Amino acid sequence: MKALCWFGKNDVRVEDVPEPKILNPRDAIIRVTRTAICGSDLHLLDGYIPTMERGDILGHEFMGEVVEVGGEVKNLNVGDRVAVPFTISCGNCFFCRRELWSLCDNTNPNAAIPEKLYGFTTAGLFGYSHMTGGYAGGQAEYARVPFADVGPVKIPGHLEDEQALFLTDIFPTGYMAAENCDIRPGDTVAVWGCGPVGQFAIKSAYLLGASRVIAIDRVPERIEMARTEGRAETLDFDDEYIFDKLKEMTGGRGPDSCIDAVGMEAHGGGSFDAYLDKAKAAAFLATDRPHALRQAIHSCRKGGTVSIPGVYGGFLDKIPFGAAFQKGLTFKMGQTHVQKYLRPLLKLIEDGKIDPSFVITHRMRLEDAPQGYHIFKNKQDNCIKIVLKP
Amino acid sequence: MATSETALTQEQIDRGEAPQGYTRDVNVGEIERWASAIGGGALAVYGLTRGTYGGIALALLGASLVHRGTTGHCYAYDAAGVNTAKSASDNPFVSVEGGRGVKVEKSVTINRSPGELYNFWLNFENLPRFMNHLEEVRVTGDGRSHWVAKGPAGTSVEWDAESYNLKENEMIAWRSLEGSQVANAGSVHFTPAPEGRGTEVRVVLKYDPPAGVLGAWVAKLFGEAPEQQIEEDLRRFKQLMETGETATVTGQTSGRTAGA
Incomplete structure (x- = not known):
């Protein structure tokens, strides 16, 4: 065969x-x-x-x-x-x-x-x-x-x-990512990555009662699909200050939950940490490139949830754990x-x-x-x- | 174990209290001494004929093995507190003496009742279904059984064993009978795990490999380390008891096999 x-x-x-x-x-x-x-x-x-x-x-x-x-x-x-x-x-x-x-x-x-x-x-x-x-x-x-x-x-x-x-x-994966957000009425969910899992996370977040979904990517056709199929508001990795923009869009609160549907090979536009990750991964100083995850942790509102359907396999560098701890975030993840x-x-x-x-x-x-x-x-x-x- | 009276402490030796048959310096068993002397001699000759720095190093190593063989004294054993020169105990309740051989202890939690696990294990003929190094166990009656195991590098080892301490749904212990190639003893203990978690299974194995402690090291080189082995065995036991089969990909298709 x-x-x-x-x-x-x-x-x-x-x-x-x-x-x-x-x-x-x-x-x-x-x-x-x-x-x-x-x-x-x-x-x-x-x-x-x-x-x-x-x-x-x-x-x-x-x-x-x-x-x-x-x-x-x-x-x-x-x-x-x-x-x-x-x-x-x-x-x-x-x-x-x-x-x-x-x-x-x-x-x-x-x-x-x-x-x-x-x-x-x-x-x-x-x-x-x-x-x-x-x-x-x-x-x-x-x-x-x-x-x-x-x-x-x-x-x-x-x-x-x-x-x-x-x-x-991918449908259960996107769905579990949204379910892990423990969505309540009025919630805003931000989704990093509009690949197939991200698309299903967007749809599932609405199915589970989210008021708003904000999707973040850099690839035009993916952003377009998130907008038309997913009815999400969208942000472009490349030409926006994601954190400021998310804060602005949510009246200064930040998204109630953040989904990292990118995983270990984040591209992260032209940001400094993304270049650093790439260099380190190339030199085997780090195994994963967690740019999207850093941004999700930083952007998430106090007491919110970071849900991770994106795959990670090894050791992550420079994770803003202080922000996660001080803001009392909940992490949900896994296959x-x-x-x-x-x-x-x-x-x-x-x-x-x-x-x-x-x-x-x-x-x-x-x-x-x-x-x-x-x-x-x-x-x-x-x-x-x-x-x-x- | 009941053998503390036969174990020789360094102080006893220093005080000259070693029993008859022991000398202060001999801490390597007979067979091992011969193996060291012959192997060391061969290594020394081979090393000298190389005519390189590496060859000289090999020759020196060989020479030290010859020394170990002829004097029966091993500095490494000395440092590690190991002595393989002691004779087997006359005590019929001890298959592997204290201070000798290899002891392995491993635990696993299995989502079954102690009774189910106990009954499966009690029939020793079931053991080769999850202990990969066992080729066959035949129950010969009267609590006795004949065991055939795979040894390192394609050899096989056989012995007779008896179960001698059974506590229903709690514990099974067995030991090899006198004259076994590999003196060994083992026990398995079944303890109920907390609420809804099944049974904690703890296995204790002790055995004296053919070439002494050195033999266990050699076995490790061949990828047959006892600790790893028992861990994998217990994993398969758990799979078998929980799922009815052991997970495998052996024999599956791939791009490595010849085209169909």
């Missing part, structure tokens, strides 16, 4: 590889009908995530048709159409039982690596380095889905693939507990409250995925979200 494989920094190729096999009783094999490239896949392309190996199959946003199930998978049948959460979770451990699915104890075969880095292991993830288990991803014609009895959600026949695909990651959100969000889609396919700007064949990575990385051709059809 064809699969998109990682071979090194800025080197991904579509290769012929063997088809996946059932390895455990709770596995299923899915024939992938749609898969997407995620912003976090770009961290892999850019070599920011350690423990990648040549030949790793990428992709953690995928859906398809069940073609084979292991002996312990009783809830799925061959032929079912399912969306697959990017987090692999067992459903049995302390964390899964408390709906903290991305913190699952039992699904990372390489648990020793995150234990060294982070103290404890978290859940296995599809196609996202050996630190998170080394599971083959779904940018392929077929994929093996472990713990298929608790992960995948069946998609009703009247929904299109493209309406359901983003249940696998998304996708399984918790699948059914409620599927219902929002079925009820017509949201159609997640609005973020799609590009549709390509799996064979053209390397080209897709290229234009997505370089934000060419007004690219916001690419969907691949194997």
Whole structure:
């Protein structure tokens, strides 16, 4: 079968590889009908995530048709159409039982690596380095889905693939980011980053009752989407003093909550700290570039919440912790507990409250995925979200 | 352990109180002494034939090993308070004497009741399902069992063991019988964890590797360090008990495998 494989920094190729096999009783094999490239896949392309190996199959946003199930998978049948959460979770451990699915104890075969880095292991993830288990991803014609009895959600026949695909990651991720803000009536939510997760965070903030959403980015088509699709007020990274502007827009109070939907590779316009971060990361003095996070902490109102769906992996430099402490901020973050959100969000889609396919700007064949990575990385051709059809 | 009377303190030695058979300087076991002498000699010859500074360093190292082998005295063991020269105890309740071998202790919390975990462990034939270095355990009856384990570098090691201290739903202890290649003993303890957290499982393993303490270091070089091993074993035990399987990617597809 064809699969998109990682071979090194800025080197991904579509290769012929063997088809996946059932390895455990709770596995299923899915024939992938749609898969997407995620912003976090770009961290892999850019070599920011350690423990990648040549030949790793990428992709953690995928859906398809069940073609084979292991002996312990009783809830799925061959032929079912399912969306697959990017987090692999067992459903049995302390964390899964408390709906903290991305913190699952039992699904990372390489648990020793995150234990060294982070103290404890978290859940296995599809196609996202050996630190998170080394599971083959779904940018392929077929994929093996472990713990298929608790992960995948069946998609009703009247929904299109493209309406359901983003249940696998970015819709729940944006939704959890907004939910973490504990939005109350009258709240203003500021969102850094208008990529796909930012777009879903904007929509979700309104769904959860925010009065205003202010979105911040520098890419014109993303700002435009936040304005038209998301009904957000928008600010441009490049030509505004974000903090002053946010303060001004909120009557001097600051946003009630701030969402960092950018993560470790913030570009941060031409600001001094952003250049410093880039230099340090290049010299391996720091691993992440947290410009958006600094701004979010600085801008957030007293007693407010900073919610972080953007991915961080290592050690962050010059975080204004004094501001966070003195203002009594609340921090909420982490990989998304996708399984918790699948059914409620599927219902929002079925009820017509949201159609997640609005973020799609590009549709390509799996064979053209390397080209897709290229234009997505370089934000060419007004690219916001690419969907691949194997 | 009940062996404090056989352990030799430095003061005892200094006061000349060493029992019969011990001399003040011998702190390396018989087999190890031979290994040191032969290996050291080979290293010295090899080092001298190199004719380089590195070769001279190797030769010096070899010479010190020969010294260690012929005198039976190891300065490193001395400094570390280790003595592998003592004879095995006659005490039938001690498989691994105090002060000898390697002791490993690890804990994990498992979301199951103490009873479920106890019953699974009590059948020693289940152990190879999560202890990867075990090839097979066969229960031979009467609380006895035969164990086959993978040793370093493709070898295998076998021994007979008996369970000797069972407290229902609380503790299982076992130890190897006399004449085992690897003298070892272990126990597992099951304690209820706080509200809704299942059971705290603590494993204590003690074993005397074939080439003494040095053997454990050699095993570490081969990536088979006991501490790491038991940690991974307990992780798999937890996975098996909580999820019914152990998480794996072994055998999955990738761009590294040959094209289909």
